[in-house]
Amino acid sequence: MISSAPRVSSSRFSLLIVCLLYVLFQVSFDFMLVEEFITILKNFPKKHIATMILGFMLLISVSILGSKDFSNEEKISELTKPLKLLTLTDNTQIKIPLLEKEKLIKRNDSLFTILKELGVLQEDIIKLVNSNNSNLLSKIEVGDKIKILISEKGELNQLFYQDNIREGIRADKKENGFIIKKYKSDIEKVKVFKHVVIEDSMYMSGLRENVPDSVLMDLAYINGWDIDFTHDIRPGDTYSIIYEEIIIDGEKVIDGDILISEFNNRGKQFIAVRFDLDANTSEYFNPNGENVKKAFLRSPVKLSYISSKYNLKRRHPVLHTIRAHKGVDYAANKGSPVRATGDGTILFAQYNGGCGNEIKIKHSEDYVTRYCHLDRFGTRAKVGRKVKQGQTIGYVGSTGLATGPHLHYEFHVNGKHTDPLKVKFPNASPVEEKQAIAYERKSQNLLNELNNYKYLIDRGEVYGG
Ligand SMILES: [Zn+2]
Structure with a gap:
């Protein structure tokens, strides 16, 4: 005692x-x-x-x-x-707070085993299964999520079955059973503005300002036709972007698309505005309605460096005589894919003397590209076959007159050799006439929005990073 x-x-x-x-x-x-x-x-x-x-x-x-x-x-x-x-x-009738519990559906799980595991009273599980529309919950799939609100005694109050991030099925307790129905989450798109001053690379400087990775990838793609991000970037270059964040039920879920970007590179400004051509296709255009995409890629080999430029007075490395170098050499590992730099038709694909394994593509009446020293041809490299920009046509090698694996690339305009690094590439298709007014309005609005943000940043009224 x-x-x-x-x-x-x-x-x-x-x-x-x-x-x-x-x-x-x-x-x-x-x-x-x-x-x-x-x-x-x-x-x-x-x-x-x-x-x-x-x-x-x-x-x-x-x-x-x-x-x-x-x-x-x-x-x-x-x-x-x-x-x-x-x-x-x-x-005084205390309302006891409910516990939130959730479980990812695994193989061999059933609604019964999951609810049992989460601590729901057996009589409530039976009530749920016997409620109207319970068939909606009969097909649960591995990887989906079940979330419940439960009292400390195990009384089931609410159940959410997430089918995907946007919709699912919910069950709400009512007197002697449950009301089961489909639900849709609230989707909201929020615009985010970022202004970045480049210190080292476009990518690293962006990450430091919390620009999401996927947005930076898009930015590189959109501006990749005009700017070589490995060689052209200088400290002090800047970019401003407005991109979308997709919010579902108040939580950020996905980083969406860039709506507008303005890139200032070595004193030149590049603006790209996203425009929906139809329900499924969007492309980027400059304020004049020209496609930012060019009819030609800057480089036919992705991971490469330029080992020899276009030079009409070059000493040939094998022949040791002065011989014009009427193309650009891209040094890369043997077997690296060689891409068609523009849409076109294969004009030539076979071994040809000093050029070794050679491919020629006709892009239009005016443009032809030529690729030499290929180790082997790609499956698309058949005379008469159509190829798309970026498709692999062959692989880097050193066939013909070559000291090591590289691609010799030529650009012919109206039958004349032209320096592919200096030629101004034609743009891909511009905004169509019938959409011109809609585009004008859209690009003006986004430009105004971007300039307003930049103005506020200059005045220190908004955090741009
Ligand atoms: Zn060459």
């Missing part, structure tokens, strides 16, 4: 905490509906949710401890007072 005295007081103390916490919860719950509570839960940083769950578990454990003490110490008369307190709080 003596030893039990301190336990009595500790149980009274824990009861007091229970009551206090109950009152606190009650007050907060009077101000918010359960649904609001759920949204708050969803929007809460994970750390906070963990803290809340911890707090809640503490609350449960405290109350369990408290009640255990009572059953063990029934003879102690003093205990009647706190018991009364408990009854009092019971009468």
Whole structure:
């Protein structure tokens, strides 16, 4: 008995905490509906949710401890007072906060096993299965997610089955069963503005300003026809972009597309505006409506460096005589893919003296490209066959007169050799006449928006990074 005295007081103390916490919860719950509570839960940083769950578990454990003490110490008369307190709080109908639990569906899982595992009462699982529309929940798929809101006793209150990030099926408890129906998440697109001053590379400087990786890749692609990101970038070059973030139910899910980009490279400005040509195709155009995409790629070999430029007075490395070099040499590993630099038709594909394995592509009446020293031909390299820009036509080698593996690339305009590094490439198709007005409006709006952001940055009123 003596030893039990301190336990009595500790149980009274824990009861007091229970009551206090109950009152606190009650007050907060009077101000918010359960649904609001759920949204708050969803929007809460994970750390906070963990803290809340911890707090809640503490609350449960405290109350369990408290009640255990009572059953063990029934003879102690003093205990009647706190018991009364408990009854009092019971009468005021406490709303117990619900726990959120979720599980990723694995092989051999069924709705029954999952709910059982999450601690749902068997009678509630049966009620759910017997509710109208329960067939909607019969086809659960591996990799999808089931999320539930459950009371501490295991009473199922709400269930969400996420089919994909945008939609799913929900079940809400109603009297003696559940209402099961499909739901769609709220999708919102938010515009994000970034302004980056390049210190080293376009990519690294962008990452430092928290521009997402995928957006930087898009930026390199959009401007890749005008700017060589390996050789042309200088410290102090800048770029400003507006891109989209896709938000589902208040949470950022995907980094979307660049809507407009402005790149300032060595004093030259390149602006690209995204424009939907139809429901499935979008392309980028400059403010004049010209496609930023060129009819030709800058380089026929991706991972390469220029080992010899166009030079009409070059000493030939094998023949050691002055012989014009009427093309550009790209040094690359043997077997590197060689790309068609523009859409066209294969005009020639066979071994041809000093050029070795040679391919010629006719792009239009005006343009022909020539590729030499190929190790082997690609499957598309058949005379008369059409090829698309970027498709592999052969592989780098050193056939013919060559000291090592490289691609000798020529660009002919109207039958004349031209320096492929200096020639101004024609643009890909511009905005069509019938869409000109729509494009004009769209590009003007985005340009204004971009300039407004830049103006605010200059005045220090918005954080641009
Ligand atoms: Zn060459």
